[in-house]
Amino acid sequence: MDEVRIFNDKQGNMPVNQSNDKVVMDVRDITKSLPLGRERIDILKGISFQIMSGEFVSIVGPSGSGKSTLLGIIAGLDNPTSGQVLIDGVDITRMSEGKLAVVRNNKIGMVFQAFNLIPTLTAQENVEVPLYVGKHKGAPSTRAKELLNLVGLSHRLEHRPNQLSGGEQQRVAIARSLATDPAFVIADEPTGNLDAKNGENVLNLIAYLREQTGKTFIIATHDPVVASHADRSIRLVDGLIAGIDIIGGKIAR
Ligand SMILES: Nc1ncnc2c1ncn2[C@@H]1O[C@H](COP(=O)(O)OP(=O)(O)O)[C@@H](O)[C@H]1O
Numbered sequence: 001m002d003e004v005r006i007f008n009d010k011q012g013n014m015p016v017n018q019s020n021d022k023v024v025m026d027v028r029d030i031t032k033s034l035p036l037g038r039e040r041i042d043i044l045k046g047i048s049f050q051i052m053s054g055e056f057v058s059i060v061g062p063s064g065s066g067k068s069t070l071l072g073i074i075a076g077l078d079n080p081t082s083g084q085v086l087i088d089g090v091d092i093t094r095m096s097e098g099k100l101a102v103v104r105n106n107k108i109g110m111v112f113q114a115f116n117l118i119p120t121l122t123a124q125e126n127v128e129v130p131l132y133v134g135k136h137k138g139a140p141s142t143r144a145k146e147l148l149n150l151v152g153l154s155h156r157l158e159h160r161p162n163q164l165s166g167g168e169q170q171r172v173a174i175a176r177s178l179a180t181d182p183a184f185v186i187a188d189e190p191t192g193n194l195d196a197k198n199g200e201n202v203l204n205l206i207a208y209l210r211e212q213t214g215k216t217f218i219i220a221t222h223d224p225v226v227a228s229h230a231d232r233s234i235r236l237v238d239g240l241i242a243g244i245d246i247i248g249g250k251i252a253r
C-alpha cells in the first residue's frame with residue numbers, strides 16, 4: 001500500500017489484512033482517579049482497546065491527557081481504579097506483586113524519555129542489568145553485545161552514558177529493553193529528549209526492530225508526527241479515547 005490512508009475507527013479494529021490477529025493485550029474499561037485535597041481527580045475515565053501481536057501502536061495526546069498513567073497501568077507498574085488489563089488472556093491488575101514482578105521482567109521492556117541508564121555502568125553493562133534479575137538463558141555479556149550490535153552500537157560497548165550522545169543513549173536503553181526477550185516494548189516519549197534527526201533515527205530503529213523481532217511496540221507521545229510512525233494511533237484527550245487512527249502504508253513526511 002503506497003498511499004497514506006488514515007481513518008477513524010472507535011472500536012480500534014484492524015483491517016483484516018493489516019496484522020496478525022492474535023490479541024496480546026486487552027485493555028478493558030480502565031479508570032484511574034486520585035485524591036486531590038477533598039476531591040478526586042479522574043485521570044483515566046474508561047479506556048478500552050486491544051493490541052494485536054506484532055503491532056506498533058502509538059498513544060498520542062496533549063500533555064496531561066493521561067498517557068503516562070495509562071502506560072504505567074498496562075506495564076504493570078501502577079494499579080487502575082477499575083478495569084482490567086489482560087496480557088495473553090491473564091489479568092495483570094489482579095496479580096500479587098510477586099507474580100507481577102515476574103510478568104514485568106519476562107514480558108515487558110520499558111523505555112523512558114530520559115533514557116534512565118545507570119551512569120556508572122558501560123553501555124554493555126547497562127544492557128546486561130535486566131538479565132541479573134530472574135532466570136534467563138545464555139551469558140548476559142553475549143546477549144548484551146548482540147543487542148548493541150542490533151541497535152548499531154557495537155563500537156560503543158565500553159562507553160558510559162555521559163560519553164554517548166542522546167540518540168546513542170536511547171539506543172542503549174532500547175537494547176536494554178530487549179534484553180529479557182519481552183513480548184512488549186513500552187516506551188514513554190522515547191523521542192522527547194532528542195532533536196528531530198535523532199528522534200527520527202530512534203523511530204526508524206523501533207520500526208526496524210519490530211520487523212526483525214516481531215515484538216509488539218507501544219509508544220506514548222504528545223507529537224502527532226512521532227505517532228504517525230506507528231501502524232495505529234490511539235488518540236487520548238482528557239482521559240478518554242477520542243479516536244483510533246489506522247495508518248496504512250508508509251506515511252509521507
Ligand atoms: N500522582 C499523581 N497525583 C496527582 N495527579 C496526577 C498524578 N499523576 C498524574 N496526575 C495528573 O493526571 C493527569 C495525566 O497525567 P499523565 O498521565 O502524566 O499525562 P501525560 O503523560 O499525557 O502528560 C495530569 O493532569 C496530571 O497532573
Ligand SMILES: [Mg+2]
Nearest residue numbers: 067068069188
Ligand atoms: Mg507523560
